[in-house]
Amino acid sequence: MEMPIPNAAIVSRKPALVAKLRAAIGAQGVIDAPEEVKAYECDALAAYRCPPLVAVLPSSTQEVAQVLRICHEMGVPVVPRGAGTSLAGGSLPTADSVILGVARMRDVLEVDYPNRTIKVQTGITNLAVTGEVEGDGFFYAPDPSSQLACAIAGNIAMNSGGAHCLKYGVTTNNLLGVTMVLPDGEIVEIGGAHMDASGLDLLGVICGSEGQLGLVTEATLRILPKPEGARPVLIGFDSNEVAGTCVSDIIKSGLIPVAIEFMDRPCIRATEDFAKAGYPDCEALLIIEVEGSEAEIDDQLARIVKIAKQHNPVEIRESTSAEESARIWLGRKSAFGAMGQLGDYMCLDGTIPVGELPYVLKRIAALASEYGLRVGNVFHAGDGNMHPLILYNANKEGDLEKCEALGADILRLCVDVGGCLTGEHGVGIEKRDLMTHQYTLDDLEAQMNVKDVFDPAWILNPAKVFPLATSASRRGQL
Amino acid sequence: MEMPIPNAAIVSRKPALVAKLRAAIGAQGVIDAPEEVKAYECDALAAYRCPPLVAVLPSSTQEVAQVLRICHEMGVPVVPRGAGTSLAGGSLPTADSVILGVARMRDVLEVDYPNRTIKVQTGITNLAVTGEVEGDGFFYAPDPSSQLACAIAGNIAMNSGGAHCLKYGVTTNNLLGVTMVLPDGEIVEIGGAHMDASGLDLLGVICGSEGQLGLVTEATLRILPKPEGARPVLIGFDSNEVAGTCVSDIIKSGLIPVAIEFMDRPCIRATEDFAKAGYPDCEALLIIEVEGSEAEIDDQLARIVKIAKQHNPVEIRESTSAEESARIWLGRKSAFGAMGQLGDYMCLDGTIPVGELPYVLKRIAALASEYGLRVGNVFHAGDGNMHPLILYNANKEGDLEKCEALGADILRLCVDVGGCLTGEHGVGIEKRDLMTHQYTLDDLEAQMNVKDVFDPAWILNPAKVFPLATSASRRGQL
Structure with a gap:
């Protein structure tokens, strides 16, 4: 993946930068030793690595503001x-950048049950938000x-979803301010604990903007009552x-399960x-979860089973107890780890209109065979968010490149059937150069014009989202 | 309400403009006779009127593009x-503007049940969308x-909601592309029949942008299965x-009724x-609707009644038949018409955090009494979208001004408790000058910068949304 050449003038200013940062937020929040900044050289896309110039870990919105000002x-x-x-x-750094982590900002600022909201510092983990309110019967939906x-x-930067988002929506549907x-x-406040906003919906444009527009330090989230x-x-x-046709028929029938998860044979x-x-030996399986009262669950499962039976299933296993439910979910929740045992993998994240599922699965199989690579499919089928896992061997010359090429072909396929390059992982570095397949240069120009409004110097999260050639003249302003 | 002085140079170009428009889209779509353009001099906020220079009624996206190009x-x-x-x-015109109506663009372009979407030209009415799919058991949620x-x-321009949006969300939650x-x-396409989008979420910023960014001519909407x-x-x-406390307790309990409607004594x-x-003689009443299977409806209504009984209700009337349901809704659906019988009224549209309902209702009563005007409250209480109706006498000198001043005080109150100037009607002309109460000048500058990206000449829907003084230098570009 091509990256811009680090700006040597900036790198040379490191000592002055570190001194200013320390004076502003204290020494413990500023990491500059080369062996320590190495901890921030990559994120979970570990194929690409580059240590930052400095890492800072502020503990408040005010400190984030001071770091950005400097x-x-x-x-x-x-x-x-x-x-x-x-x-x-x-969050891949460049060699001339400061990486700004929110890991120390994990406070719960307010829980407001009458308005069903929680306000948190954004370094808090997703599960800790639910942990904070589940004792009172509530949860935070995106998972x-x-x-x-x-x-x-x-989650806000990437507009993340999860298995249960078919019913509850993704981050943008659960973020209030x-x-x-x-x-x-x-420091600006956008949105709040009320419905909608007057003027332009800047909250919408910020959710999913991948750290291109600003640093979100606090968030007001919607919490929901736990189902019975x-x-x-x-x-x-x-x-x-x-299996894909069955998913499509369930969606078409009007049922709204909480989750429809799909796994293929690999x-x-x-x-x-x-x-x-204890999963059956078959080509594809669906895990479909419904919720509500016991009567409602029975009724919905019966309807789903009726639809499934029209497609000659090899096995139908309805859970009747908490233990059975846990066993059914166990495999799905271990799937990524299990694929990791088989070798290195790249996890894709395209979306498609649900009706295209059977065709897309068929084409992925054909493409995988053309490239001679194995692809495992495990994903949120209900909302069309696919996560094909491409297996490759990082130690084999040329295998990563082949894997990247297959991944790009699969994502282009998603776009070609009316879908999109990313459901919840973001464009980042990985899909930057594919943006021109989904968007015209005029489209990208419009998006970059919006970035200009928030980040006129193009200082935030450089070299991501927009193809380098497309953003070259703007980045030249640095 | 102050309006910019019409540009005489533009007005003088009317004959040339009309000729070009006729050549482009045909004579029948171009209305220029002064007695005919008068039909477009106002919308439902009839207190403000101004005939446009010309009215055009194109019949396709291509024709809209030609009109805008000219x-x-x-x-x-x-x-x-x-x-x-x-x-x-x-949609109040200015004297030097072309009003562009989509009334002739009402085609249904595609119904896609497997993906649960419908694609329409945007001149179609809200109810006609549901009409198109209800035979197959589906509906379009915002109402x-x-x-x-x-x-x-x-609906898209204002991000409209409705009584049933507590459960299903407003337009932005049901608009896919x-x-x-x-x-x-x-002509640009934004979003599509898939979840989310890569890059910046421009669909979010367009929904609710009040015709400031572009003309939306076709829309892909989510359709949902009708509940049992x-x-x-x-x-x-x-x-x-x-009554307000009871609403707040229901929301807090975790129940999600489809609708919680509120009416006060007036x-x-x-x-x-x-x-x-046949409504009871009382100070305030709630109409709370739940949906699902019979068992689920019984269960939810029982829980609601249990909460309500803790607040000493004067009457509880549970519907047990379709006829009773219709009678309960009859009054609510006639409320606006009924208030109209009492005199002229102005319908406000603020939002508040639901927990503030009791306090806000009390303050509205106090403000109404200070101004010596009657205020009726009938609104979507479940999501905190208030619609106070201020009664006044249009024929009485100074009464409209008094009504406007009271309305502004009530909307400022909404903002002060953490809410917003508008839930679903938009800022338009009415709330333009209140925007500085909710937003700082820097906030408004950021919003105007985004408008610059889409409409650099500030040609679309002039003198709305942003206070005239704030937008003066930009509008000077015209």
């Missing part, structure tokens, strides 16, 4: 970092697979296409070897 | 108009009171504050005189 004055690029779980290289580790800051620091250090109960059914099929086998969840 | 070349402002039901003056008349174009014509005539059943309960209280009495729905 970097702005000195012309130093800033790379925001949540928990570093990005699979798209969203990325990485929810134990990932930070709300990253933010405190954000602009690149020049100004929930139960999954596991359904096995003898072909991917038939994933099922890897998972069985690893987690021994 | 106006752009000639420097003529363009005021977009849906069905003209705006209560905030969102403004004006849904029989209002166009999807206006748009075809939009930029002020210079360029729905039933309301009507609950009367002897004080507004207690509305109840007006409605009884007008529609004779």
Whole structure:
């Protein structure tokens, strides 16, 4: 992946920069020793690495503002970092940048049950938000697979979803307001604990903007009452296409399960070897979860089973107890880890209209065979958010490049059927150069014009999202 | 309400403009006779009126693009108009503008049940969208009171909600993609039939942008399965504050009714005189509707009734049949018409955090008494979207001004408790000068910078949304 040449003038100013940062937020929040900044050289897309110039870990919005003001004055690029779980290289540093992590900002600022909101510092993990309110019967809906580790800051930056987002929506549907620091250090409040906003919906444009517009330091999130109960059914099929058609028929019928998860044979086998969840030996399986009262759960599962039976399933396993439910989910939740046992993998993140699922699965299989690589599919099928996992060997010459080329072909396929390059991982570094497949240069120009408004010096999260050639003249302003 | 002085140079170019428009889209789509353009001199905020220079009614996206290209070349402002039901003056013309109505663009372009979407031209009415799919068991969720008349174009421009949006969200939660014509005539596609989008979420910023950024001519909307059943309960209280506290307790409990509607005594009495729905004689009543299977409806209503009983209700009337349900809703649906019988009224549209409802109702009563005007409250209490109706006498000198001043005080109150100037009607002309109460000049500058990106010449929907003094230097570019 091509990166801009580090600005030597900025690098030479490191001692002065470090001194100013220490004076502003104290020595313990500023990391500059080369062996220590190495901890920030990559995120979960570990194929790309570059240590930053300096790492800073402020503990408040005010400190974030001071850091940004200093970097702005000195012309130093800033790379925001949540928990570093990005699979798209969203917080990959450049050698001339300050990485600004929110890991020390994990406070819960306010829980407001009458208005069903919680206000947090954005370094808090996704699961800790639910942890804060579950004793009172509430939860925070978006649930990325990485929810134990990932930070709300990253969830907002990438507009993350998760298995249960089919019913509850993704981050943008559960975010009410933010405190954000602009690149020049100004602190702004956008949205709040009320519905909608007057004027232009800047909250919408900020959610999913991948750290290109500002640093979100505090967030007001919607919390929801925990459902009375929930139960999954596991359904096995003898072909991917038939399983895809079944998903499409369930969605078409009007049912809204909380989750429809899809696993194909490579994933099922890897998972069985690893987690021994007792999954059937079949080509594809669906885990469909519904929730509500017992009567409602029974009714919805019966309707789903009726639809599934029209597609000759090889197995239908309806959960009747909490233990069975846990066993059904066990495999799915271990799938990424299990695939990791098989070798190195790249996890893609395209979205497609749900109706295109059977066709897209067929084309992915054909492409994988053309490239001679194995692809496992495990993903949120209900909302069309696919996560194909491409297996490769990092130690084999040329294998990463082949994997990247196949990944690009699969994402282009998503766009070609009316979908999109990313559902919840973001464009980051990974899909930057594919943006021209989805957007015309005029489209990208419009998006870059909006970035100009918030970050006129293009100082935030450099070299991401927009193809380098497209953003060259703007980045020249640094 | 102050308006900019019409540009005489533009007015003098009317004959050339009309000739060009006729050549482009045919004579039948171009209205220029003064007695005919008068039909477009106002929308539902009839207190403000100004006939446009010309009215055009194109029949396709291509024709809209041609009209905008001509106006752009000639420097003529363009005021977009849906069905003209705006209560905030969102489609009030200026004397030197072309009003561009989408009334002739009502085609359904595609219904896609597998992906649960419908694609329409935006001149179609809100209710006609549901009409198109209800035979197959689906509906379009946002349901403004004006849904029989209002166009999807206006719903998108104002991000409209409605009684049933507590459960299903407002327009922005049900809009998947748009075809939009930029002020210079360029046609762009934003979003699509898939979840989320890569890059900046421009669809979010367009929804609710009040015709400031472009003309949305086609829209892909989410359609939902009709619930099995729905039933309301009507609950009367002897004080507004207690009714407000009951709403707050229901929300806090975690229940999500489809609708929680609130009416106070002035509305109840007006409605009884007008529609004779048999409402109880009380200070405040709630109509709370739940939906689902019969068992689920019974369960939810029982829980709501249990909460309500803790607040000493004067009456609880649970519907047990379709006839009773219709009677309960009859009064609420006639409330605006009934208030109209009492005199002229201005309908406000502020939002507040739900927990502030009791306090805000008390303050509104105190303010109304200070001004010596009557205020009726009938609104979506569940999501904190208030619609106070101020009664006044248009024929009485100074009464409109007094009404406007009271309205402004009430909206400032909404902002002061953490809410917002508008929930679904938009800022338009009506709340333009209040924007500085909610936003700093820097906030407004950021919003105007975003408008610059889409409409650099500030040609679209002039003199709306932003205070005239704030936008003066930009509008000077015209």
